[in-house]
């Protein structure tokens with residue numbers, strides 16, 4: 126979820142510093158692979174192996190070939206599933222079916238957003254649509270569903286299955302349920318129609334979330350025109366400009382970008398109404414009840430209690446830390462005439478206060494975080510924790526979509542090769558702006574006893590290296606890299622029997638635990654000191670600088686967390702029992718109770734809340750994952766973050782299972798007790814406690 130994480134800013138390299146280019150540091154192979162320029166090879170006589178080593182994908186036409194083969198395989202597997210007597214084979218066939226479709230769809234899903242060649246992107250897009258149509262057909266295939274239901278209904282056979290197989294069978298059934306397949310013909314038809322309508326409404330809402338609003342130029346004072354793009358006699362406003370130092374720019378952007386559009390309002394209200402109708406049709410109390418089945422939180426009541434308890438705890442904290450008072454003070458200092466703190470001020474002033482108090486200018490840090498150094502750090506960390514190395518491998522001709530993509534083989538000291546990570550790290554204009562990871566192929570047990578190796582892509586938007594310097598990361602970028610590598614290792618270290626539950630294919634509120642845990646490693650001096658060294662001088666990063674960085678994050682942390690709680694509550698209420706009032710009225714009410722800064726008339730922030738589509742009723746996930754990661758860090762790793770035994774235990778209890786085990790059982794296994802909601806809340810809030818050692822260290826110079 127990008128909303129919670131700091132905005133990335135591209136680094137500008139000072140030319141004076143860039144001219145000093147003597148490199149005194151030497152890098153290990155993985156470090157060198159990321160700090161050195163790509164060597165172009167002469168590939169004249171080598172055969173194109175196709176994208177991700179799929180031979181057909183050496184040409185655009187190949188997408189259709191691969192897609193048709195998957196569709197054919199699907200037909201055969203469907204037939205097989207329907208003929209097979211209920212047993213473990215039922216689940217195995219379902220997983221094969223899902224594997225052959227996912228392998229094509231997931232790969233195409235990635236290519237359609239990341240390939241530099243638009244023809245590839247279009248071909249991939251068509252493939253996605255065709256596979257999607259097939260999936261829809263399968264989800265409403267009564268006979269196919271019956272073969273699974275026969276297994277679930279046969280108590281005797283079902284009880285004999287191993288827990289992972291049982292869980293996967295239930296997860297497959299859950300996917301069927303939403304299409305109303307267990308209902309009578311009339312209701313089933315209604316469910317199908319609702320699903321079609323929902324797909325359309327979701328797309329419409331997503332598109333309008335990012336649509337700019339415009340206003341006539343003459344309405345705005347001339348001196349701020351330059352901050353926005355122009356369109357004839359109009360000014361286009363396509364975002365909140367939350368980082369703009371000029372109060373008026375932020376205010377104007379906020380009021381115009383969030384100005385309600387009646388049509389979009391209608392789309393959102395329809396979307397929520399349809400979701401509610403569908404959930405109730407297939408047998409749930411509300412959409413939230415359905416969405417939360419199988420998650421760590423389990424029920425909307427638990428989520429609300431979690432969010433309410435955070436609010437209660439934070440209200441003391443907000444009084445004590447005076448986050449909003451500090452921001453108001455800062456605003457008054459800079460602009461005495463207009464000093465009421467407004468929602469457009471919060472992100473900006475918390476940043477200003479942090480920077481002023483802690484001197485954390487990113488360019489002071491980035492020379493210590495060259496990309497190669499960070500990759501060495503990750504390699505060292507994984508070697509110590511899990512006995513796993515990252516080995517840079519030269520991709521074959523045609524295997525990757527852009528020349529600067531690096532391929533890493535993940536190798537365990539006794540188990541051998543665990544999988545591949547493709548690192549697509551550098552900025553390209555066609556890439557989506559958020560950092561993210563893609564599962565290209567899930568791990569699974571094959572019939573011949575081998576293991577299908579997982580493959581993932583990590584996508585970042587880092588600046589390219591220059592003539593004189595490798596890519597240098599700001600602290601925020603470094604943390605993002607660690608975060609995304611946490612997702613990748615979830616896939617690499619998992620050994621699930623089924624690909625349906627490989628790595629990150631787990632409950633949404635558990636999925637961010639491994640990645641957020643990596644952020645704790647990325648901000649611990651004992652870990653950082655192992656790799657952060659100046660790319661020119663080889664000097665280590667001073668401990669006091671790391672401490673300042675960590676403390677700076679806590680400043681205004683209560684206010685930032687409270688804002689996330691407000692968003693999460695809004696998402697819960699929208700997906701709970703329908704209310705007889707508009708989404709705006711609900712928002713005004715929740716903002717008053719759960720935020721603190723005033724509502725601005727004639728704005729409707731919810732119409733820009735695009736996560737309502739993808740996370741519907743699960744926006745709380747990030748906060749809950751953070752709470753669990755915090756508990757795991759403090760209880761297991763804090764004492765000795767590089768301890769091999771703890772690393773192994775963490776892999777065994779949490780990472781190995783992907784989504785194949787109930788998430789709370791994994792947490793319980795790791796912490797050796799079942800944490801309560803209160804434990805979650807305490808962990809989250811105590812992360813905001815200042816570390817007094819830092820202040821002592823800083824005053825000693």
Ligand SMILES: [Zn+2]
Pocket residue numbers: 126608612637640
């Ligand atoms: Zn993540």
